[in-house]
Amino acid sequence: MEIVPGALLKQINSPNDLKNVSREQLHQVCDELRQYIIDVVSVHGGHFAASLGVVELSVALHYVYNTPYDQLVWDVGHQAYGHKILTGRRDAFPTNRKYGGLSGFPKRSESEYDTFGVGHSSTSISAALGMAMAAKYKGENRKSVAIIGDGSMTAGMAFEAMNHAGVADSDVLIILNDNCMSIDPNVGALKEYLTDITTSPTYNKLKSDVWKIMGKLPVGKGFSRAMAHKLTEGVKGMVSSSSNLFEALKLRYFGPIDGHNITNLVDTLKDLREIPGPKILHIVTVKGKGYALAEQDQTKWHAPGLFDKITGEIVKKTYNAPQPPKYQDVFGHTMIELAEMNDKIMGVTPAMPSGSSLKFMMEKMPNRAFDVGICEQHAVTLSAGLATQGMRVFCNIYSSFMQRSFDQVVHDVAIQKLPVVLCLDRAGLVGEDGPTHHGCYDIAYFRCIPNMIIVAPMNEQELRNLMYTAQLESTKYPFVIRYPRGEGVMPEWRTKFEAIEIGKGRKLKDGAGIAILSIGHPGNFVQAAIRELRTEGLNPAHYDMRFVKPIDEAMLHEVFSNYSKVITVEDGTVVGGFGSAVLEFMAQHDYQASVKILGIPDRLVEHGTLKELYRECRYDAAAIVDATKKMFEVSSELSVG
Incomplete structure (x- = not known):
């Protein structure tokens, strides 16, 4: 099936072509880009809702900035499809995530416009700051922009980077794409804080006043650092306490603005491009924008697989016989069974309740299963803290994401001999997500740590029995259970629990x-x-x-x-x-x-x-x-x- 881009989009083979489009035509470019993403992903699969939500931002960034000289760093990369299409990869886009085709994420070896390879979240601010510091050192007038979602902003690394950016005196712009979603709905105090900013009538009036001032900026060569500093101090006096989080980190805060208003985005980015120093622009978007079903159920449409774009019906395989479940679902349902038997069992996951299937326990036992946001390090040490009080904690983290928690496993779990159960979903090769998500290394990096038990079930029955064994009082050490993405081999998988002797094949x-x-x-x-x-x-x-x-x-x-x-x-x-x-x-x-x-x-x-x-x-x-x-x-x- 040939997928034909719209009249304007088919003429855009690079950001230079985009810059030849009139401001009045940018709305049409956005419409065509959004439709092209829908057309391709519905037929070929891939991540979906995230890129629809940043169509206008993708167009505005490449319209205003001189890419690839100016550096755009996309966090995670789920939202970078529009970016790829606008940077010379439109015709190859149907090969996205296919064997030998385009990567589903920004990748330095794929394009000079992909300034930083991503896959794990919350790295964009650090990378963009490094680029900005290098530009300052080399005397280059190169701009650096980090695009990060509110879900990724929950991770400690993002705050570490903002803490440094505020004092690094480098020309970096952080764009906070606020849609209240990562893959699952966001959780935590930061979500509430951002909601306060976007809904406060007092704040929005002050914000309006700030932008009136911004509209009078003497943009151009005459706009000096001293003037920027004077403006900053004046603006701080007008901004409400809601912005103190970012202002306290010495980041000049602008927004929130509508992330789907392309002309306003272009005007805003042009203004901010001329303001030196570290700054943050808060935009509000809708994940799945432009496809009603994706807007209504953003988790389901994060990566839905193939679907009929007219009816929204997701294509499902049909079978003549019962099929084995996914390992993650066996984990999720088994957690409930075990928790009903043992009131000390708790579940923890860093932002992946659907992917890990801990959502089943969270729905049935909300006081015993927790999504802590994109915070793998915190998830492990939180589990360790619970374990010190006699809890039997199953901490479920994807294998490749567990790499981020290695120090916590060593210091907070293994050295203290705490019987935390680390369930590594997606262990081994994971398929279309590629090298940033393959769970290749956990056996090697856990095997060298003392006091660790490392197991891998061959089938669903073994997974259940290993989970049962891990929560027994007789199990005194950290217990790692690794299992792959996808289906097992046993359609009749609800077997009776049996303890397995530790170290026995x-x-x-x-x-x-x-x-x-x-x-x-x-x-x-x-x-x-x-x-x-x-x-x-x-x-x-x-x-x-x-x-x-x-x-x-x-x-x-x-x-x-x-x-x-x-x-x-x-x-x-x-x-x-x-x-x-x-x-x-x-x-x-x-x-x-x-x-x-x-x-x-x-x-x-x-x-x-x-x-x-x-x-x-x-x-x-x-x-x-x-x-x-x-x-x-x-x-x-x-x-x-």
């Missing part, structure tokens, strides 16, 4: 000549490979190790005592991961064997479907079959020789 199948050791969901790939290998007369053994730490040493002694060829399979990095743990055991106990490690290679893996990436990384069922055959072939050649 399970032998699923005896074999001859070769043993395959797996951790987590890839054990299902091993089983599929073994079924194929048996048709060719090969009979490898299969061990589901379950625990990376403590690893089942008795089982490894059995493996290396009986097999001279071993394959390990994991959905984590091959550097320092599960396979490395097996090799360390082999070396420590002086075993001699040929070992092949299959997993995520030591390079950045780009985006694509899970099947495409498993195949590329060579640990899907076909790759396991090939590796097994090659080990047998080598063995046969050696015996013949």
Whole structure:
């Protein structure tokens, strides 16, 4: 299906082309850009509502600023589709998030207009400030702009950056895109504070007075730093206490203004472009703007998949038989079951109640399950604090986001031996979100920490049993459970809870000549490979190790005592991961064997479907079959020789 851009949009191949459009035509450009995003995403998929909400801002920024010389830094990147389309990637946009196509996020290697690679939130202000400081040092009249949402503003890193920006005396503009949403509705005191700013009649009158002053600015070469300072001091006296948060950080605050009024946005940005120093512009937008269903249910339409743009019906796969649930839903429903059995259980997630499915417990037990906003570090230490009081806390964080909390896991959890349960959703490859979201490294960086238990379930039943085991009073250490994005393998998954012995794996199948050791969901790939290998007369053994730490040493002694060829399979990095743990055991106990490690290679893996990436990384069922055959072939050649 060919998707044709509108009459004006099809002529815009760069921001220079956009600048040739008259002010009166900018409304049409915005309409066409919004429609093009709707047309492409409905057919090809991707993030949706966030980019619709900043169409006018995207157009205004590239209309006013001299990009790419002037630097725009988009926070997270969910909202950067309009930016990509306006910067020479319109015709390639249908390949967005597809294997070998455009990234779903800004990416430095993809375009000179993508000044900073993003994926995790709350980095934009720090990056833009660094760019502004470099421009000042080099004597360049280069402008730096950070575009950050109110959800991302809740993270500590954003406040650290604003604290520095206020005293760095660098020319940086922070645009606060306030739509009361991240993926789920925003939470916390900052949300209430921003609501007060945007709804206070007193403040808005004062704001109007401020902008009247701004309209009289002597913009141009005659506008000096001294004049800017004088203006700042005068404006501060007129601004209400609602703006004190930003003013106290020495950021000149402007707004709030309507983020969907393109002409006002252009005029405002032109004025602010001429004001030196650190400043913040507060704009109010609607996530999903221009598509009624997305405006009404912004969480559902954050990334809805394929849909009929006319009816709004989301395309769903049809099956002839019951399908297994997503691991995240097994987690969510199991949390409620366990919490009903154990009144000490609590749940914590940093801004991902829908993605992690903790939303089920939050709805049923709101006093025992909490969304703390985009604050992974806080989530971990909050969980540690609860654990000191005897609570059994399940802290659910995506694997790649857990990287942000490494220090808290070491200092606040592991050193104190607190039995916090860290549930790592999206462990392993995650698909179309690409390298910023792949959960590659958690096995490696947690395995080196003392006092940690690290496990990975092969299926839904194992996930339930590991969660049950983690909350038992007999479990005295931090307990990491990692599981992948997507569906499991058991349609009938509500099984009876059984405790699992810590550090105990399970032998699923005896074999001859070769043993395959797996951790987590890839054990299902091993089983599929073994079924194929048996048709060719090969009979490898299969061990589901379950625990990376403590690893089942008795089982490894059995493996290396009986097999001279071993394959390990994991959905984590091959550097320092599960396979490395097996090799360390082999070396420590002086075993001699040929070992092949299959997993995520030591390079950045780009985006694509899970099947495409498993195949590329060579640990899907076909790759396991090939590796097994090659080990047998080598063995046969050696015996013949």
